[in-house]
Amino acid sequence: xxxxxxxxxxxxxxxxxxxxxxxxxxxxxxxxxxxxxxxxxxxxxxxxxxxxxxxxxxxxxxxxxxxxxxxxxxxxxxxxxxxxxxxxxxxxxxxxxxxxxxxxxxx
Numbered sequence: 001x002x003x004x005x006x007x008x009x010x011x012x013x014x015x016x017x018x019x020x021x022x023x024x025x026x027x028x029x030x031x032x033x034x035x036x037x038x039x040x041x042x043x044x045x046x047x048x049x050x051x052x053x054x055x056x057x058x059x060x061x062x063x064x065x066x067x068x069x070x071x072x073x074x075x076x077x078x079x080x081x082x083x084x085x086x087x088x089x090x091x092x093x094x095x096x097x098x099x100x101x102x103x104x105x106x107x
Contacts, residue, residue, distance in 0.1 A: 002056040003105075006097035007088050010050050014084035019045075021080055028073035036064035050085065052097060 010018055022043065033041060037058030044051045058064050068074050082096075090098045 002061065003102060004052075004054050004056055004061075005100040005102065006052045007090070007100055008050050008052070008097045009048050009086045009088050010045065011084055011086060012048055015045065018050075018081065018084040021084070026073060026077060028071075029077045032068055032071045032074050036068050038064075049088065051100075 033054075037056055038054045039057060041054035042052070044053075056064075085096070087096055088098045
């Protein structure tokens with residue numbers, strides 16, 4: 001299992017809309033996440049930053065993320081959520097959610 005933590009900025013004027021969208025994430029979007037071996041997914045908000053965490057239980061994260069990106073339901077979902085976000089300053093070229101380095105974990 002691989003732990004993935006990411007950060008993206010939220011547009012302050014869109015924070016309430018983003019919260020509302022996530023009150024009822026469409027079932028097909030959740031099912032695609034599961035089929036892509038993603039579990040224990042959560043998103044947290046602090047100031048103008050969204051912190052996302054999930055556990056990946058597959059063998060090829062890049063391939064599963066590509067499957068997700070090709071999914072029509074997920075594409076429609078991203079059309080709703082993307083205007084609420086903007087990449088963090090730490091994001092690499094072409095990266096929307098910036099990957100975070102794990103520096104500590106207690107088992």
